[in-house]
Amino acid sequence: MTTPDLRLGVLGYGLRGSLARTAHRPGAGSRVTVLADPDPACRARAERDMPGLRTTEDHRRVLDDPEVDAVLVLTPDHTHAELACQTLHAGLPTLVEKPLEITVEGCDRILRTAHQTGTRLYVGHNMRHMPVIRLMREVVARGEIGQVRTVWVRHFVGYGGDWYFKDWHAERRHTTGLLLQKAAHDIDVVHWLAGGHTETVQALGDLMVYGDLPHRRAPGEPKHEDWYTEDGHWPPHTQRGLNPVIDVEDVSLVNMRLDNGVLAAYQQCHFTPDYWRNYTVIGDEGRLENFGDGPGAVVKVWNSRRSGHRAQADAEYAVPAAEDEAGHGGADPLLVAEFVRFAREGGPTDTSPVAARMAVAAGVSATASLRDGGTPRAVPALPEELLTYFEKGQMR
Numbered sequence: 001m002t003t004p005d006l007r008l009g010v011l012g013y014g015l016r017g018s019l020a021r022t023a024h025r026p027g028a029g030s031r032v033t034v035l036a037d038p039d040p041a042c043r044a045r046a047e048r049d050m051p052g053l054r055t056t057e058d059h060r061r062v063l064d065d066p067e068v069d070a071v072l073v074l075t076p077d078h079t080h081a082e083l084a085c086q087t088l089h090a091g092l093p094t095l096v097e098k099p100l101e102i103t104v105e106g107c108d109r110i111l112r113t114a115h116q117t118g119t120r121l122y123v124g125h126n127m128r129h130m131p132v133i134r135l136m137r138e139v140v141a142r143g144e145i146g147q148v149r150t151v152w153v154r155h156f157v158g159y160g161g162d163w164y165f166k167d168w169h170a171e172r173r174h175t176t177g178l179l180l181q182k183a184a185h186d187i188d189v190v191h192w193l194a195g196g197h198t199e200t201v202q203a204l205g206d207l208m209v210y211g212d213l214p215h216r217r218a219p220g221e222p223k224h225e226d227w228y229t230e231d232g233h234w235p236p237h238t239q240r241g242l243n244p245v246i247d248v249e250d251v252s253l254v255n256m257r258l259d260n261g262v263l264a265a266y267q268q269c270h271f272t273p274d275y276w277r278n279y280t281v282i283g284d285e286g287r288l289e290n291f292g293d294g295p296g297a298v299v300k301v302w303n304s305r306r307s308g309h310r311a312q313a314d315a316e317y318a319v320p321a322a323e324d325e326a327g328h329g330g331a332d333p334l335l336v337a338e339f340v341r342f343a344r345e346g347g348p349t350d351t352s353p354v355a356a357r358m359a360v361a362a363g364v365s366a367t368a369s370l371r372d373g374g375t376p377r378a379v380p381a382l383p384e385e386l387l388t389y390f391e392k393g394q395m396r
Contacts, residue, residue, distance in 0.1 A: 003029075006340050009068035009092070010035040011059050011083055012075035013042040015163070016097050017049075019074060019124065022332045023340075024050045030340045033067045041222075059083060063090045070343040073097060077181060078174045081106035084121075085113045093120040093343035099184035100356040102176040104364055104380055107357040111382075114353070115389045118396060120346060122339045123356035127185045128192060129334035132293045132319045136279060139288050140193055144301050144315065146285025151190050151264040154278040157182065160250065160270025161239045162228040165210045166217075170243040179205060179252045179268065179370065180363035186266055186277065187256075188359040193281055196260035197355070198362040198379050203370035205252030209271045215240045236271050254366045286314070295321060347393065354390045357382055 010020045010032055024032040035046050036059040043055040062068060063086060070093040073084050080101045087094040088110070100123050101107045114121035127133050140148060157164070164181070168174040175181045191197050213236065217223070224241040226232070233239050250270040257263055280289045286303035300313035322330020335351070342349050358379070365377040389396075 006030040006343060007033045007067050007069045009033065009062035009065060009071045010046075011037075011062060011071065011073050011087075013037045013039075013046045014074065014076070014167075016074040016124075017042070017046065019097065019332055019336070020046070020072060021049055023072065023336045024053075030336065034062050034065050036062045059086075063087060063092065068092065070094065070339075076168050076174055077102045081109050084110045088113045088117050088119040088121065091117065091119055093122070093339075095122045095124055095339045096356075097124040098126075098188075098356060099180055099360050099363070100353070101360060102174070102180060102364075104357075104361045107360050108383065108386070111353055111357060111386045111390065114394065115386055118394075120343060120394055121353050122342055122349065123351055123353050124335060124339075125185065125188050125351045125356055125359075126331040126335040127189050128350045129331040129338070130293070131322055131330060132290050132297055132299065133189055133192075135299050135317055135319055136281065136288060136290060137193055139299060139301060139317070140281060140283075144286060144303070145281065145283035145288055148194050148262055148281055148283050150262060150282045151194050152280040152282075153186050153190060153264070153266045155182065155186055155266070155268045156272040156274050156276055156278075157268065157270045158272055158275030159228065160272075161210060161236050161242075162233055164248075164270060165239070165242050165246055165250070166223055166227050167243055170210075170246040170248055172247050175248060176364055177205075177248045177252075177367040178270065179203065179249065179254065179367045180360060183252075183254070183266055183268055183363050183366075184356075184359045186268075187362050188355055189279070190256070190264045190266065191258070191355055191358060193279075194258055194260070194262040194264065196258035196262055197358040198256040198264070198365075199259045200257040200376055200378055201254060201362055201366040201369055202374055202376040203252060203254040203366040204374050205249035205367075205370035207246070207249050208251050209236050210239075210242065210246055210250050213237060213239055213242055216242045216244050216246075219244045234273060249370065252366075252370060254370075256362060256366075290319070292319070295319075346395070352390070354382060354387060 071087045254266045297319040301315040303314045
C-alpha cells in the first residue's frame with residue numbers, strides 16, 4: 001500500500017522558500033498544504049509556485065489546520081524561538097531552518113520545549129547532506145589523514161551584497177551578526193569533521209565595505225525587483241537599494257579550540273567576487289583539501305612529504321554528483337527526505353539539534369569577542385538533561 005504524503009505547513013516564504021518548493025512533491029512523499037506569511041507578495045508567489053496551495057497571513061491557522069502533519073519554520077532567524085515553541089507545543093514535528101536561533105537562550109528555549117513536549121525537532125543544517133562535505137567526512141572516518149588535529153575554513157561569499165545587505169540580515173537585532181547567520185553552517189561542519197564542539201573562541205571582524213556605501217532604500221521601501229542578478233551588482237560600489245540599516249560585519253576571522261583539543265579557524269568575506277567554501281583538514285598522518293564545493297569539485301589528500309604547491313596529491317576523489325542537483329548541490333532534497341522520515345518514524349538523523357545549538361553558541365561567543373576587540377570567550381555548555389535527551393534520539 002502506498003504511504004500517503006506527509007502534509008506540511010510552512011511558516012515564511014522568503015529566501016528559504018526554496019526548501020518549501022523542494023518539499024512540495026505531491027505523490028512522492030510530502031506536499032505543502034498551507035503556508036503563512038505576513039507579506040501578500042510572498043503569499044502570491046507561493047501560490048504561483050505551488051498551485052492549489054492555501055495561504056494565510058496568520059501562522060496560527062497553520063498550527064490549527066487539520067491537514068498539517070508537520071511544519072517547516074522558514075521565517076527570519078530572530079523569530080525561530082517564538083514560532084518553533086508554538087509548533088512544538090502544538091505537537092507538530094518541526095524543521096527549523098538554520099541557524100536554530102540568534103541567541104543561546106533562544107536555542108535552549110527551543111530544545112527545552114522539544115524535551116518537555118516530546119515533539120520531534122529537526123534543524124535544517126543542509127550542509128551535512130552536501131556531497132563534498134560527506135566525502136570529506138568519509139575520508140576522515142577511513143583514517144586517511146590520521147587523527148584530526150586542526151581544521152581551516154575560508155568562506156568566500158561572492159553574493160554577500162545581494163543576499164545579506166539588502167534585507168533584515170544586515171541588522172544585528174535580527175541576526176546577531178553574519179558570523180552567526182552564515183558561519184553556523186561551517187562551524188557545524190567543523191564540529192562534525194573534527195568530532196567535537198567549540199569551547200573557546202577568539203575573533204576579529206569589521207564592516208569594511210558595505211557600511212560606507214550610500215545607496216540605501218528608504219525605511220519601509222520594499223526591496224528592488226532587481227535586488228539580485230547572477231552576474232550583476234559587481235564590484236560592491238555598484239550596489240543599489242541596500243538595507244536602510246547596516247550594522248553587521250562584512251568580514252570576520254575566528255579561532256576556535258574544541259573540547260577534544262582540535263584547533264580550528266574560520267574566515268568569512270562578503271566582498272569577494274567568487275562564492276565557494278574551502279576546507280583544509282589536517283591530521284597527524286596527512287591532510288585533505290577541497291577544490292570547489294559543487295559539480296566538478298575534487299577532494300585531494302596528501303600523506304607523503306614533498307615541496308611545492310603544484311606537487312601531485314597522493315589521492316584525489318571526485319565529489320560525487322547528487323541524485324537530485326536541486327537546492328545546494330542536491331543537499332536540500334536529502335534534507336527534506338530525512339526530515340519526512342524522521343517526522344513519521346523518529347530514529348537517528350545526520351543533523352543534530354545539539355550540534356545546531358553548539359554552532360550558534362560558538363557564533364554568538366565569537367561575535368561578542370570580535371566586538372570586544374578580540375577578547376577570548378568561553379562557549380556556554382548545554383544543560384546536561386537536554387544533552388542526554390537529544391543524544392538518546394529524542395526518546396524518553
